[in-house]
Amino acid sequence: MNSLSIVLRIIFGPRSFNLFLILAVLAVGCKSSQSIPTTQEIESHGGLEPSDTLSQAATPGYDRLVQEKEQAIALYKPAATKLFDILHTELDLAFDYQNQTVTGTAELTIRPFFHPQQELVLDAQDFELGRIYYENGGEPQSTGYRYDGQQVRIYLPEEVTRADTFKLSMKYTAFPERNSGPGSAAISDTKGLYFIDPLDTVPSKPRMIWTQGETDHNSKWFPTLDTPNEKFTQLIKLTVADSLVTIGNGELVRQEELGNGLRKDHWEMNLPHSPYLAAFAIGDFGKVEAEWDGIPLGYYVEKGFEKGAERVFKNTPEMMGFFSGKLGVRYPWPKYDQIVVRDFVSGAMENTTASIFMEELRLDEHEAIDSEWDYIIAHELFHQWFGDYVSVESWANLTLNEGFANYSEFLWNEYKYGADEAKLKLIAETENYYAEAENKQVDLIRYAYSNAEDLFDSHSYSKGGMIIHMLRTYLGETVFYRALQDYLEKHAFGNVEVNDLRMAFEKISGEDLSWFFNQWFLDKGHPELLFEVDYSIPENILISVTQLQDLNEAPLYQLPIVVSWYEGGERKSKQLFMNQAFQQFALENKTPVDLVFIDEGKNLLAKRIQSSSPEQMRSQFRISELGIARYEALDSLAAWEAHLELESMMLEAVMDEFWAVQENALSILQSHTEWLEASPELEQAVQSIALGAGRNSVRSGALDVLSAFDPDQYQALFLELASDSSYLVAGSALMGLVSAVEPPVDEATIERYSGETNYRMVIPVAEYYISNYISGKGNWFLRQAETIKGEGLYYFLGYLSEYFLRFPEEGEEEAVEFLFQKFQYDSRSYVRLGAFQALLGFTEPAENLARLNRIAGEESDEELASYYNYFLEALNDEN
Numbered sequence: 109m110n111s112l113s114i115v116l117r118i119i120f121g122p123r124s125f126n127l128f129l130i131l132a133v134l135a136v137g138c139k140s141s142q143s144i145p146t147t148q149e150i151e152s153h154g155g156l157e158p159s160d161t162l163s164q165a166a167t168p169g170y171d172r173l174v175q176e177k178e179q180a181i182a183l184y185k186p187a188a189t190k191l192f193d194i195l196h197t198e199l200d201l202a203f204d205y206q207n208q209t210v211t212g213t214a215e216l217t218i219r220p221f222f223h224p225q226q227e228l229v230l231d232a233q234d235f236e237l238g239r240i241y242y243e244n245g246g247e248p249q250s251t252g253y254r255y256d257g258q259q260v261r262i263y264l265p266e267e268v269t270r271a272d273t274f275k276l277s278m279k280y281t282a283f284p285e286r287n288s289g290p291g292s293a294a295i296s297d298t299k300g301l302y303f304i305d306p307l308d309t310v311p312s313k314p315r316m317i318w319t320q321g322e323t324d325h326n327s328k329w330f331p332t333l334d335t336p337n338e339k340f341t342q343l344i345k346l347t348v349a350d351s352l353v354t355i356g357n358g359e360l361v362r363q364e365e366l367g368n369g370l371r372k373d374h375w376e377m378n379l380p381h382s383p384y385l386a387a388f389a390i391g392d393f394g395k396v397e398a399e400w401d402g403i404p405l406g407y408y409v410e411k412g413f414e415k416g417a418e419r420v421f422k423n424t425p426e427m428m429g430f431f432s433g434k435l436g437v438r439y440p441w442p443k444y445d446q447i448v449v450r451d452f453v454s455g456a457m458e459n460t461t462a463s464i465f466m467e468e469l470r471l472d473e474h475e476a477i478d479s480e481w482d483y484i485i486a487h488e489l490f491h492q493w494f495g496d497y498v499s500v501e502s503w504a505n506l507t508l509n510e511g512f513a514n515y516s517e518f519l520w521n522e523y524k525y526g527a528d529e530a531k532l533k534l535i536a537e538t539e540n541y542y543a544e545a546e547n548k549q550v551d552l553i554r555y556a557y558s559n560a561e562d563l564f565d566s567h568s569y570s571k572g573g574m575i576i577h578m579l580r581t582y583l584g585e586t587v588f589y590r591a592l593q594d595y596l597e598k599h600a601f602g603n604v605e606v607n608d609l610r611m612a613f614e615k616i617s618g619e620d621l622s623w624f625f626n627q628w629f630l631d632k633g634h635p636e637l638l639f640e641v642d643y644s645i646p647e648n649i650l651i652s653v654t655q656l657q658d659l660n661e662a663p664l665y666q667l668p669i670v671v672s673w674y675e676g677g678e679r680k681s682k683q684l685f686m687n688q689a690f691q692q693f694a695l696e697n698k699t700p701v702d703l704v705f706i707d708e709g710k711n712l713l714a715k716r717i718q719s720s721s722p723e724q725m726r727s728q729f730r731i732s733e734l735g736i737a738r739y740e741a742l743d744s745l746a747a748w749e750a751h752l753e754l755e756s757m758m759l760e761a762v763m764d765e766f767w768a769v770q771e772n773a774l775s776i777l778q779s780h781t782e783w784l785e786a787s788p789e790l791e792q793a794v795q796s797i798a799l800g801a802g803r804n805s806v807r808s809g810a811l812d813v814l815s816a817f818d819p820d821q822y823q824a825l826f827l828e829l830a831s832d833s834s835y836l837v838a839g840s841a842l843m844g845l846v847s848a849v850e851p852p853v854d855e856a857t858i859e860r861y862s863g864e865t866n867y868r869m870v871i872p873v874a875e876y877y878i879s880n881y882i883s884g885k886g887n888w889f890l891r892q893a894e895t896i897k898g899e900g901l902y903y904f905l906g907y908l909s910e911y912f913l914r915f916p917e918e919g920e921e922e923a924v925e926f927l928f929q930k931f932q933y934d935s936r937s938y939v940r941l942g943a944f945q946a947l948l949g950f951t952e953p954a955e956n957l958a959r960l961n962r963i964a965g966e967e968s969d970e971e972l973a974s975y976y977n978y979f980l981e982a983l984n985d986e987n
Contacts, residue, residue, distance in 0.1 A: 183556040187502035187605070188335035190221040192228055195273065197340050197386075199330050202347040203317060205306040210282040210329050219273045226267045228276070231327035231334035232260050233300070234286040237278060244274035251276075260331065282329045297453040297935065300328030304391075304450050312894055314410055316391040318449045318464055320457050321384040323503055323560040332383045337501040337603045339380040347372045348390055355408055355445050356388040357381070357460050377460065379441065380601050382499045387459030389447045400425035401438075406445040413448075415473035420481055421446055423524070427482075427489055430523055431516070436593035440497045440600070446485070451935050456484050458491030458513070468898035475866055478804055478836045482524070483517040483533065490516030498596055501603035503560040507552050507629070508604060510564070511572020518577060528735030528766050531710050534577060535736070537570035538713060541634075544570075549632045549661065553606050574713045575628045581711045582624070582668055583617055591616040606630070623666050633662025635714040639706050646700035649673075651693045653686055656717070664689060669712065673697060673704045674731050681708075703727050708737045722750040726757055735766030742769060746776050755783050759790050762810075767803045774809035781817040791817070798825065804834040811837065815844035823848050830861065839868030846876045855882070862888065867900025874907040878914065885911065886918025893926055902942035905930070909946035924950050932963045937972055944976060951983055 196217040201210055218228070237255055241248040242265055252263040268274060288299040297320075304316040319329065327334040346354045349369055354360075356375030364372040375388065394414040396407040398421075405424055409417040424446070432438045441461045452466040465488070469481050494512035514537065522530035544566040552567055552575070580588040595604075595612035610625045636657040642650040651671060655664060665686070671693075672681040684693045695704065703724060706716070720728075722745060729741035742761055745754050754776060761773035774794070777783060784791040798810035811829065814822045822844060829841035842861060845853045858876045861869055870892050877885045889911050896904050905927065912923040924947070931943035944964070951957040961984070964976035 180556050183558060185502065185504060185555055185557060185560070187337050187504075187603075188333070190337065191223070191225055192218050192333065193221050194218050194333055194338060194340040197330070197332065197342040198345075199343070200345040200347075201329075203303075203390075205303060205315070208283075208285050208303045208306055210284070210301060211280075212282060212330060213277070213279050214331050215275055215277040216331070217273060217275050220268055220270045222270055224267050224269045226264050228262045228264060230260050230262065230331045231258070231324065232280070232331040233258050233325075233328045234283045235260075235331070236281045236283070238280065240276060240278045242274060242276060244268065244272055248275075248277065278331065280331065284328045288328075298325050298328075300325035302451070302453070313450055314392055316389065316449055318389040318391075318447070318452070319387045319459075320453055320464070321386060321459070322457060323384060326383050326386050330386070334383050336382045336384060336499050336503065338383055339499070339601060339603070340383070341380050342377045342386060344375045344377075344386070344388060345372050346375070346388060346390065351392065352390055353393040353395070353408065354388060354390050355393070355406070355447055355462055357386060357462055359442050381460040381496055385458070385460045385496055385499075387457070387462055387464065389449060389462070389464060391449070393447070396421070398425055400428040401432075403428065403439060403441075404443045406443070408445060408447040409470055410448070413470050413472055416471040416476040416479075417448065417469075419473065419476035420469055420471055420479045421485060423482055424485060424489065426524075427486055427520060430520065431490060431493070434519070434589055435493060435596060436589065437493065437497075437596045439492065441492060444489070444492070446488075453935055456488045458488045458495055460492070460496045463488040463491075470897065474833070475835060477834050482520060486516045486520040487513045493596060497601065498599045499603050501605050502555070503563055504553055504555040504557070505605045506560075506563045507568045507572035507575075508606065508609060510568045511552075511576055514569045514573030515576045518573065526735075528739075529768070531734075531736040532739065532768050534574065535710055537566075538574055540566045541570040541574065541713075542715070545634065551632045552629045571634075571713065578628070578711065578713060579613065579624065583613065583619075587613070587617045627663040627665055631663045633657055635662075635665045635667060637667075637714050637716050639716060639718040641704060641706075641718070643702060646702060647698050649695040649697055649701065649704055651684070651695060651704070651706070652690070653684075653693070654690045655686075655688075659689075665714075667712065667714070669707065670709065671695060671704055671706055672708045673701045674733075675699045675701065677731075679733055703731070705732065705737065708732060708734055710736050710740070720744070722748060722753045725750070726753045729757055730760070735764070735769060738764060738766065739769050739772060742772055742776075746772070751780070755780070755786075758783055759787065759793060762790070762793055762797065767806050770797070770802075770806045771809050774806065774813050778809075778813045778816045781813065784813075784817050795822075795825070798829065798837075804836040807834070808836040808840040811840035811844055815840070815847050819844050819847040820850045823853070827857070835866045835868045839866070839872060842869060842872040843875065846872045846879070855880075865892070865895050867896050867898075867904055870896060870900070871903060871907065874904065874911070878907060878910055881914065883915055883918070886915060886923075890919055890922060890926065893923075899938065901930075902938045905939075905942040905946040909949050913949050920950075924956065928959060928963070931960075932966070937969050940967070940969075941972060941975070944972075944979075948979060948983075951987075954987065957983060957987060 194216055198215040200213040202212075203210055232255070234257060235255070237253070237260065239250050240253050240262055242251040243249070244266070249265060251265050254261045262276065282301070284299040284301040288297060300321060301319045302317065304318070305313045306315060308315050319326065324334040326332065332338070342357065344356050346356065347366065347370055348354055350365065350371040351369075354373045354375070356373075358375055358377030360373060361376045362374040364374075366372055389408070392411060393408040394411040396414050396418045398405040398407070407417040407421040424444070428439050428444070443461055445462045446465060447462065448465045448467060448469045450467050452464060454466070456463055456465040465484070471479060491509065491513045495509035500506060500508050518530045518534050521533055548565070550567060552572060554563060557563060583591075591613040594616060595609060598612065599608060606625065606629050610621055614621050634657070635655055638654040638656055640652040642652070653669070667686045669684045669686055670681055671684060672679060674680070680697070682695060705728065706718065725741045725744050729738050732738055732741070758773060758777060762770055762777065764770050764773070777794070784794070794810045794813050798807050798814060800807065811826070814825070819826070826841040826844035830838050830845060832838040832841065845857065858873055862873050864870060864873070874889070874892075876882070889908050892904060893901070893908050908923060909927070912918065912920045927943045927947050927950070930939055931947060934940050934943070944960075947956070947960055951960065961980055964973065964980055967973040967976060
């Protein structure tokens with residue numbers, strides 16, 4: 109092949125090259141009087157210079173670069189091409205609990221999107237299909253299809269155009285258990301539809317069915333175009349035992365009594381939404397009814413927990429009013445239900461009008477006193493606007509769903525509990541992102557990915573929420589909310605990508621915001637800023653800023669940076685705008701100051717490097733009016749182990765008006781109870797907090813301090829507060845009683861609490877039994893392990909293990925089997941982790957270790973698998 113051929117191959121590719129030759133020959137053939145020139149003649153006449161691509165192809169690393177770019181193209185996931193549009197989906201479903209299958213009839217109303225079509229491909233994962241019927245104004249007729257187990261290609265009997273609206277109907281059996289696998293960090297499984305205790309074999313667990321369709325898992329139970337840029341209305345009919353309750357999207361429009369103990373419920377959704385948001389739940393639920401501005405609300409939970417649900421979800425009406433008012437768009441759906449289920453594979457899911465939550469929200473009235481689930485309730489509710497009402501056109505834009513829902517938690521906290529508490533949550537989110545960014549930095553809007561589940565990470569959630577906060581901070585409240593209103597109204601019941609959001613903000617603000625969106629949404633990384641403050645001229649402080657991030661990997665950022673200071677107790681501030689790698693700013697403060705704060709309000713997503721002394725941090729704590737800045741100062745001093753400064757300000761800290769500062773101070777004080785000996789005033793303050801009417805977590809922290817300081821002295825206080833209405837307070841008081849030595853608490857007192865089932869009360873009792881070698885409690889430990897909910901089970905499993913290591917004759921075999929069942933089958937990663945840790949004490953006999961290795965090898969969570977391997981390698985070497 110001559111050099112010209114190589115050039116053309118590189119430039120045009122093989123197919124284009126052939127076309128190029130054909131066109132060249134034809135062109136020359138039309139000019140029969142001219143001869144075809146040779147390559148040398150072309151080169152000598154200067155018609156073509158040797159391509160730069162040739163020399164580039166010979167450079168080291170070029171092949172690798174080509175492979176990387178080709179892989180990027182291969183991984184690119186655009187929004188799904190719309191060949192057809194499903195207008196309406198009607199399903200008639202029944203359920204086989206024995207075989208965990210769904211028997212269904214589906215009727216889809218469809219039309220071509222634009223071009224004429226004669227083949228339609230539907231997603232239908234792991235079905236058994238019967239005949240498929242086509243109807244377009246006449247009698248239904250059977251039509252041919254080909255099915256590969258995941259998609260069904262339907263051969264329509266005629267070509268249809270966008271003027272045609274036709275129907276497809278089919279009977280099928282869906283097998284959700286087939287080919288299911290691990291999902292993501294946010295959604296741990298891909299069955300789409302779940303039978304919980306289908307054979308009713310677990311005494312403490314009710315039978316349930318519920319769905320979870322995100323990302324493309326609803327096609328595990330009904331045929332559809334399973335992409336987020338599809339939208340349809342729907343009617344779902346559910347045939348169930350007449351003793352059960354169903355909840356679905358939209359409104360319950362009819363209930364048919366079928367006889368033989370069966371009923372068919374009709375759930376109608378008259379407003380369009382995406383396939384992944386279709387959902388229902390079936391179970392023996394109790395219901396709490398509420399309403400907001402004429403919108404009916406339902407809180408569904410297992411019977412017996414209704415009073416708890418009433419308290420857990422009590423702020424929902426206020427949230428709906430707050431979000432509707434702020435956004436300028438009224439809650440857009442006809443009702444809103446919230447359902448608490450068992451074994452959910454995520455924290456919660458924002459199905460349109462019917463959010464489903466994990467069982468940790470299943471609390472009794474007493475437990476719900478300390479409920480702190482507002483954040484997740486707000487998150488799913490905000491999705492009803494951002495995600496359901498306006499949906500992303502592709503998963504690459506996921507942060508337009510999750511970043512906004514994440515930020516709603518801040519907005520609600522700010523409104524309901526104050527700016528400091530909201531900022532505390534925002535800082536926690538930024539730390540989540542930074543932790544992930546240590547090993548993973550990717551564009552926020554990502555079209556190149558191997559699996560959509562990979563997008564459910566701290567970038568899409570935490571970083572996305574913080575970016576939205578920075579946009580609000582930069583543009584101001586009025587512009588921010590007016591732009592969101594415009595965005596929601598313009599794209600109602602439609603689909604969006606990130607430029608739609610940018611254009612909404614540009615339309616309202618009048619400012620080109622490409623610089624902001626390019627660096628934050630369309631690029632990766634974050635700024636790393638070195639600040640140096642020169643106080644040598646106190647009336648004109650000089651601030652130097654250097655961007656340290658790797659500019660080969662991250663942008664050079666344009667950043668608004670707020671600097672603040674205090675003059676006579678009055679807070680002053682000035683916004684600087686950085687757009688270079690190194691800049692200096694003269695503050696021109698005029699009144700001399702000796703301490704300035706950079707981003708005092710914690711509004712900037714940036715790693716900050718700044719030299720500060722313990723004395724400066726103590727000054728920050730004492731003069732800042734922002735609770736979040738005082739929290740930062742206290743936290744920094746604790747990390748530096750600046751004990752002198754901490755002790756000098758501890759009384760101020762435990763009496764701070766911001767509960768998080770108090771809580772942090774008490775946590776520090778628990779490790780330095782000698783400071784109480786030196787300060788009777790500090791001891792009295794801690795005791796007053798424990799007895800006060802403040803936040804229960806702070807009262808609990810105060811009791812923990814007194815328990816660590818002198819549990820014998822405070823036995824009477826502990827005994828009084830062990831019956832407090834708050835489990836947080838009562839649990840800490842009970843642990844204080846258990847810690848007493850002179851005299852030790854008597855067993856009869858502890859036995860009064862042995863019937864409790866909340867883990868905060870159970871763990872002190874377990875601690876007492878173990879530390880005092882109380883035998884005969886094997887059944888108690890096993891019973892508690894079966895009933896403890898949520899995160900409490902993680903903590904309890906260690907006590908369970910320790911007890912049966914001491915008293916194996918009381919049921920070690922049953923305890924070990926329980927732990928293995930949790931280790932292998934529990935959907936919650938933290939429970940599997942706790943079970944693994946507990947089982948490390950039972951690696952003999954050898955078959956236990958072999959079983960531990962086998963189950964660990966099946967773990968889908970990469971971080972957990974790595975943790976397991978670390979310990980198992982050592983154990984395997986020993987054996």
